[in-house]
Amino acid sequence: MAILGPTGCGKSTLLTIMAGLMRPDEGRVLVNGEDLFGNIKALRRHIGLLFQDPEHQLFNATVYDEVAYALRTMGMPEDEVRRRVLRVVEELGIRELLDRRPFKLSVGEKKKVALASVLSYDPEVLLLDEPTANLGARDEALIISTLVKARRAGKTVVMASHDLEFVFRVADKAYIMGNGTIKAVVKGEDVIKPEVLDAVGLTPPLITMVAEHFRISYEEIASLTRVTEEHERQEQSLKLGTKAHASSFDTVASNHGDKGGG
Amino acid sequence: MRGATQAYLAGLREVLTELLKESGSGLLTPYSTPAIITVTFTAALAPSWICVVLPSIIALTMLTLSAWGSLAEELKGAVKPVVTVTAFSAFVSTPLLLSRDFSDAAFFIARVVASSITFIMLVRAAGWSRVLKGLRYLALPETLVLMIEEAVRFIPSFLGDALTLTSAREARTLGDSGTLSTWRTLSTVASELILRANARAQKVLMAIKSRTLAGSGNVTPRSGGYRSNVSYLDVLLYLLAVLMVLMEVVITAL
Numbered sequence: 001m002a003i004l005g006p007t008g009c010g011k012s013t014l015l016t017i018m019a020g021l022m023r024p025d026e027g028r029v030l031v032n033g034e035d036l037f038g039n040i041k042a043l044r045r046h047i048g049l050l051f052q053d054p055e056h057q058l059f060n061a062t063v064y065d066e067v068a069y070a071l072r073t074m075g076m077p078e079d080e081v082r083r084r085v086l087r088v089v090e091e092l093g094i095r096e097l098l099d100r101r102p103f104k105l106s107v108g109e110k111k112k113v114a115l116a117s118v119l120s121y122d123p124e125v126l127l128l129d130e131p132t133a134n135l136g137a138r139d140e141a142l143i144i145s146t147l148v149k150a151r152r153a154g155k156t157v158v159m160a161s162h163d164l165e166f167v168f169r170v171a172d173k174a175y176i177m178g179n180g181t182i183k184a185v186v187k188g189e190d191v192i193k194p195e196v197l198d199a200v201g202l203t204p205p206l207i208t209m210v211a212e213h214f215r216i217s218y219e220e221i222a223s224l225t226r227v228t229e230e231h232e233r234q235e236q237s238l239k240l241g242t243k244a245h246a247s248s249f250d251t252v253a254s255n256h257g258d259k260g261g262g
Numbered sequence: 263m264r265g266a267t268q269a270y271l272a273g274l275r276e277v278l279t280e281l282l283k284e285s286g287s288g289l290l291t292p293y294s295t296p297a298i299i300t301v302t303f304t305a306a307l308a309p310s311w312i313c314v315v316l317p318s319i320i321a322l323t324m325l326t327l328s329a330w331g332s333l334a335e336e337l338k339g340a341v342k343p344v345v346t347v348t349a350f351s352a353f354v355s356t357p358l359l360l361s362r363d364f365s366d367a368a369f370f371i372a373r374v375v376a377s378s379i380t381f382i383m384l385v386r387a388a389g390w391s392r393v394l395k396g397l398r399y400l401a402l403p404e405t406l407v408l409m410i411e412e413a414v415r416f417i418p419s420f421l422g423d424a425l426t427l428t429s430a431r432e433a434r435t436l437g438d439s440g441t442l443s444t445w446r447t448l449s450t451v452a453s454e455l456i457l458r459a460n461a462r463a464q465k466v467l468m469a470i471k472s473r474t475l476a477g478s479g480n481v482t483p484r485s486g487g488y489r490s491n492v493s494y495l496d497v498l499l500y501l502l503a504v505l506m507v508l509m510e511v512v513i514t515a516l
Contacts, residue, residue, distance in 0.1 A: 016468070021468045021472055044471075044472070044475060045475045048472075051468075051469065056469060057469045059415040059418075059466055059469055059470065060282060060284070061279045061280060061282040061283040061284070064286075065282070065283065065284045069391065069473050070473040070474075070475050072284065072391040072392070072395075073391060073473065073474045074475045075292070075395060077288065078286065078287065078288030081288075082286075101276075101279060103275075103279075103418075103422055117473065118473075121473075121475060
């Protein structure tokens with residue numbers, strides 16, 4: 001699910017409230033029917049917030065300590081902490097950063113470390129504030145793959161973004177905000193349609209202009225670019241196919257080895 | 263001048279960040295927190311020179327034992343913070359040498375320095391997060407524990423802001439680069455820093471809160487969450503702390 005809107009419309013504030021870090025002036029936040037602020041200590045473990053600016057999220061001496069922080073506050077044994085930290089950093093491809101100072105990393109690296117520090121304790125609800133801001137294409141692909149994995153694992157992912165193309169690619173549903181209120185709720189694949197954008201006063205992204213210029217239907221663009229369940233399944237089967245191919249190659253190679261000594 | 267200011271800020275940030283490095287061994291558990299505080303107090307309130315020195319030796323022993331696998335690295339990492347804090351403590355207490363009896367003042371300065379060294383080495387041996395968890399075990403109010411944690415973690419972030427701000431000012435100062443101009447630049451940075459400090463402190467607090475999962479009841483598959491077991495090193499530290507207290511009581515009584 002995505003929260004869309006121009007800068008300053010209240011997306012980050014909403015996520016901060018949803019994470020239980022700020023109390024709303026009015027209204028309540030319910031998690032599975034339970035008031036968030038009534039049982040914040042127990043519920044916080046189920047919520048992970050990725051800050052918009054990773055500089056604000058990182059406060060430890062090393063990347064390892066940063067990723068291990070939440071686990072240590074839980075009082076987890078150090079060998080278990082290490083196991084979990086290594087699993088997450090391998091997943092995000094940042095193992096070589098473990099001994100580095102967080103403040104000396106690039107923005108993209110900081111973002112990945114901040115994400116690792118949240119994923120390490122495996123929260124059921126992921127709140128991501130501008131997850132792709134200042135990231136290159138490769139890091140963005142990594143974020144998408146992480147979101148897909150989280151979705152497959154049955155987690156709730158809420159992201160605030162003003163990146164319409166990113167939202168179009170990954171979100172099932174989008175809440176469009178303006179001046180602190182929800183202006184519209186639309187399907188993920190509809191967020192680049194000019195009529196939707198006009199209605200909520202957002203500037204069309206490049207993909208919309210390309211579609212208009214070349215008269216490509218939005219359904220066609222969606223089928224090409226959206227990361228859907230079907231797309232995931234195809235990618236998964238492709239990976240499995242590659243693995244199966246590789247293992248059969250290994251078998252052939254080892255047979256050769258048996259026969260001819262390499 | 264500006265270069266020196268930036269080097270100083272960067273160096274100080276590095277040292278204070280090093281101070282926050284957690285122990286990976288976990289051999290001193292959160293239960294050691296009261297013993298850490300006790301040993302530090304025995305250095306601060308030492309009645310004799312031997313009681314000034316002993317807590318530092320205890321702390322060094324604990325650091326050595328807790329970091330057995332990576333001793334050289336741990337000791338190397340501890341040197342900078344210890345030297346810096348020692349220098350600061352000695353520097354701020356030095357005026358006492360002029361205002362009081364020399365031996366009294368020297369003894370006071372030694373106690374200040376020894377307690378700083380003891381605390382740094384013991385916290386490094388246990389790790390900040392375990393010390394803070396220990397404070398929670400002692401049923402200290404959560405707000406107080408968060409305040410302590412924020413104070414510790416805020417300073418390196420604040421120094422980072424100071425560094426960024428001075429660099430930004432320097433990059434855009436194109437006119438006179440004399441001493442007066444430098445001081446003018448630094449003074450404007452200082453006022454802006456004060457304004458930014460509040461915002462930064464709030465961000466750090468939010469970041470800490472968002473990942474502080476202590477007290478979440480259903481943290482683990484087992485009910486009650488993870489609980490640390492008291493380690494042999496905890497027991498040893500408690501024994502040494504009790505011995506130190508007894509020794510000081512006896513010396514004071516005599």
